[in-house]
Amino acid sequence: MSLAQSEHPKGPLEFSAKAKDEIKHHVAKYPDRRAATLPALYVAQREFGYVSPAAMATVARELDIPETWVREVATWYTMYNKVPVGKYHVQLCGNISCHLTGADKLIHGLSQALGIKPGETSKDGRYTLAEVECLASCGSGPAMQVNDDYHEHLTVEKALKILRDLP
Amino acid sequence: MPTLKIDGVEITVPPGTNLVEAAKVAGKDIPIFCYHSHLSIAANCRMCLVHGSQNGRPWPKAMPACQTLVADNMEIDTCSEKTQAVRKGVLEFILINHPLDCPVCDKSGECMLQDNFFEHSNRPSRFHEYKEQKLKTYDIGPQIIYDGERCINCTRCVRFMDEIALDNQLAQINRGDRSVIACAEGKQLDHPYAMNTVDLCPVGALLGKDFRFQKRAWFLQHTDSVCPGCARGCNVVIDSARLENEVYRIKPRDNAAVNGPWMCDDGRWTYHQARERRLTQATVRQDGEHKAVAVDVALRQAATLVRLHLGKPTLAVAVSPHLTSEDLYLAASLQKQLFRASTYAVTGHAPWKGDNFLKVSDRNPNRRGAAAIHDALGLKDVLDGNALLTAVESGKVKALVLIGTELPSADFDRLKAAFSKLDALVVLASEKDAAAQLADVAIPVAAFTEMEGLWVNAFGRVQRVRACVPPKGDAQPAWKALRGLARQLDVNVRQADHRDLVVDLAREVPLFNNLTHESVGAFGVARGAETSAPRKVGEGKLPEDFTLPA
Ligand code: SF4
Ligand code: SF4
Ligand code: FES
Ligand code: FES
Numbered sequence: 001m002s003l004a005q006s007e008h009p010k011g012p013l014e015f016s017a018k019a020k021d022e023i024k025h026h027v028a029k030y031p032d033r034r035a036a037t038l039p040a041l042y043v044a045q046r047e048f049g050y051v052s053p054a055a056m057a058t059v060a061r062e063l064d065i066p067e068t069w070v071r072e073v074a075t076w077y078t079m080y081n082k083v084p085v086g087k088y089h090v091q092l093c094g095n096i097s098c099h100l101t102g103a104d105k106l107i108h109g110l111s112q113a114l115g116i117k118p119g120e121t122s123k124d125g126r127y128t129l130a131e132v133e134c135l136a137s138c139g140s141g142p143a144m145q146v147n148d149d150y151h152e153h154l155t156v157e158k159a160l161k162i163l164r165d166l167p
Numbered sequence: 168m169p170t171l172k173i174d175g176v177e178i179t180v181p182p183g184t185n186l187v188e189a190a191k192v193a194g195k196d197i198p199i200f201c202y203h204s205h206l207s208i209a210a211n212c213r214m215c216l217v218h219g220s221q222n223g224r225p226w227p228k229a230m231p232a233c234q235t236l237v238a239d240n241m242e243i244d245t246c247s248e249k250t251q252a253v254r255k256g257v258l259e260f261i262l263i264n265h266p267l268d269c270p271v272c273d274k275s276g277e278c279m280l281q282d283n284f285f286e287h288s289n290r291p292s293r294f295h296e297y298k299e300q301k302l303k304t305y306d307i308g309p310q311i312i313y314d315g316e317r318c319i320n321c322t323r324c325v326r327f328m329d330e331i332a333l334d335n336q337l338a339q340i341n342r343g344d345r346s347v348i349a350c351a352e353g354k355q356l357d358h359p360y361a362m363n364t365v366d367l368c369p370v371g372a373l374l375g376k377d378f379r380f381q382k383r384a385w386f387l388q389h390t391d392s393v394c395p396g397c398a399r400g401c402n403v404v405i406d407s408a409r410l411e412n413e414v415y416r417i418k419p420r421d422n423a424a425v426n427g428p429w430m431c432d433d434g435r436w437t438y439h440q441a442r443e444r445r446l447t448q449a450t451v452r453q454d455g456e457h458k459a460v461a462v463d464v465a466l467r468q469a470a471t472l473v474r475l476h477l478g479k480p481t482l483a484v485a486v487s488p489h490l491t492s493e494d495l496y497l498a499a500s501l502q503k504q505l506f507r508a509s510t511y512a513v514t515g516h517a518p519w520k521g522d523n524f525l526k527v528s529d530r531n532p533n534r535r536g537a538a539a540i541h542d543a544l545g546l547k548d549v550l551d552g553n554a555l556l557t558a559v560e561s562g563k564v565k566a567l568v569l570i571g572t573e574l575p576s577a578d579f580d581r582l583k584a585a586f587s588k589l590d591a592l593v594v595l596a597s598e599k600d601a602a603a604q605l606a607d608v609a610i611p612v613a614a615f616t617e618m619e620g621l622w623v624n625a626f627g628r629v630q631r632v633r634a635c636v637p638p639k640g641d642a643q644p645a646w647k648a649l650r651g652l653a654r655q656l657d658v659n660v661r662q663a664d665h666r667d668l669v670v671d672l673a674r675e676v677p678l679f680n681n682l683t684h685e686s687v688g689a690f691g692v693a694r695g696a697e698t699s700a701p702r703k704v705g706e707g708k709l710p711e712d713f714t715l716p717a
Contacts, residue, residue: 053352060351067351068338075340 098141109156274371276384308356390635441614447640470655487571491620
């Protein structure tokens with residue numbers, strides 16, 4: 001087993017001017033720069049597609065804190081993608097309320113239709129499927145989160161239509 | 168000051184004391200993993216959970232003793248069944264994924280997990296699931312191997328790097344049963360003090376490559392001594408194997424006045440010089456060849472060579488600041504009554520770059536002692552090693568007696584050119600170094616692991632060096648070899664044994680007044696007002712100009 005979470009992208013990364021401003025804004029909110037690690041990692045995920053080791057190093061440099069501190073945080077939270085994901089990151093709730101309303105059918109159905117199992121990315125790079133814990137949408141399950149958007153009361157057909165209608 | 172009861176024993180301790188330390192005062196022992204008196208409190212292992220009460224009201228649940236501070240009217244129970252049940256639970260959790268590879272683990276025999284388990288649980292596991300597989304024999308740094316399966320994630324190593332080394336090289340990454348210790352991606356645990364994390368690790372998760380697979384812990388005997396690496400003189404324990412009289416490692420020994428519980432990595436490797444490349448037989452040069460001879464024969468030959476130069480401007484005598492003060496004292500008295508050499512010098516290794524933690528720039532453990540002795544005996548114009556080499560190079564010295572061969576230059580060619588100007592070179596050496604190889608007569612003497620005596624560190628603290636193995640081969644303490652040489656030159660040394668030397672040293676050299684080996688003891692005695700205590704935790708950032716030695 002190797003510690004590498006993924007391959008390094010070639011060369012060092014650099015935040016865009018807009019991202020740098022955004023991180024400055026977050027840093028200003030806290031008494032301690034280290035506290036801005038979480039929002040800064042989100043900015044990095046958005047900028048670089050996923051939180052690669054190089055992205056962690058860039059965050060550390062931007063916040064002026066040790067790389068180890070960033071790595072601790074980034075690897076602790078599952079919502080930072082440490083491996084590349086497709087254009088649409090499809091996160092399906094597999095927790096109890098959604099299960100009672102048919103999450104297993106939904107996960108299984110989408111898996112079959114897209115030809116990928118949870119944890120995999122389709123060959124064309126359009127979808128990554130993931131089974132996640134409670135999305136806090138328990139009253140309206142089964143629930144799905146596609147990138148930053150929520151979809152509720154799903155069936156396989158409804159979900160597929162949503163996905164296929166995406167640009 | 169708060170007064171509380173621990174298992175019914177009433178104690179009064181300073182406010183702010185935690186319960187682990189308070190229990191020690193009461194003579195009780197609370198098991199721990201993550202707690203360390205010199206690191207911040209993490210309270211993540213839960214091994215130290217204890218039940219207790221406050222003002223007669225029981226705590227709702229067990230509390231971590233390392234993180235709970237004493238208060239008046241507290242009552243703690245460290246050994247009731249209730250507390251023991253908690254410990255069993257904690258140990259069962261910690262062992263769920265533990266690989267139990269004690270048979271091939273170097274920590275076995277000195278492992279806190281083994282000790283705590285056998286003392287506080289000792290019951291079979293109820294988990295039959297597969298164990299989580301993690302990083303194994305991972306090369307985490309140039310000196311250290313990491314085993315993620317053995318790691319109990321106590322974060323002692325991380326905290327050492329953050330708080331003592333002040334270099335955040337380690338991280339605890341991932342989560343839950345996948346947690347492991349790692350560096351930043353692509354980086355290594357590479358620091359002049361990194362080996363302290365190996366001492367701190369309560370289990371066999373961090374192991375030094377130097378000691379790995381060398382010796383089982385239970386074959387080692389421990390001798391309190393002092394590191395010869397530099398003039399701080401960190402207090403250490405030297406571990407040697409009883410059966411084969413061989414040294415296997417050096418670990419720091421807690422002395423708040425000198426090194427705290429730490430030492431530098433370079434200091435740890437000094438034992439190699441006492442193990443390898445040793446001069447174990449006396450040699451004399453005949454027709455350009457070194458011939459191994461009995462020590463007596465070599466001493467006689469040395470006397471013949473030196474006799475011609477006694478009291479003449481052609482004789483130089485040089486002592487090493489690695490010798491014990493007893494050796495140095497005898498050498499200095501012989502200089503006065505026998506050698507009367509016109510050149511007398513204190514040699515020693517060239518300095519290295521000190522740092523602002525432990526390492527001081529003088530790499531010689533007893534230069535202070537030598538200076539004090541020479542002052543007290545009235546030796547004037549004592550040269551240093553470089554001046555000695557220059558004098559030899561100038562050709563005015565014809566006979567040189569090197570008592571201890573630590574020289575400011577290890578450049579073989581330079582030494583060869585210099586020593587070729589001599590008619591006679593007599594050395595008392597522990598190593599087969601350049602000087603021993605170039606000598607006309609080389610007499611083997613004890614290395615620092617084989618000698619008893621006193622050193623004085625850079626801050627004027629007198630400390631005791633102890634023999635943990637007998638001298639190798641024909642080696643003997645330097646003072647004995649010197650006494651033999653004196654006898655061959657028809658001078659009887661007054662002191663019959665080492666003890667007599669200590670008595671005379673203590674009488675005649677003010678720095679050692681009233682001292683005996685026993686009164687110096689394991690922790691040394693400060694002479695003078697200087698303090699040698701290292702930087703404390705939390706004393707802030709390193710100075711701007713801080714650089715670590717190359
Ligand atoms: S490597 Fe050792 S010291 Fe570091 S967290 Fe693991 S068990 Fe603790
Ligand atoms: S700081 Fe000096 S005395 Fe201390 S361990 Fe290092 S070399 Fe030895
Ligand atoms: S269980 Fe699915 S959103 Fe909470
Ligand atoms: S020793 Fe107290 S929680 Fe680890």
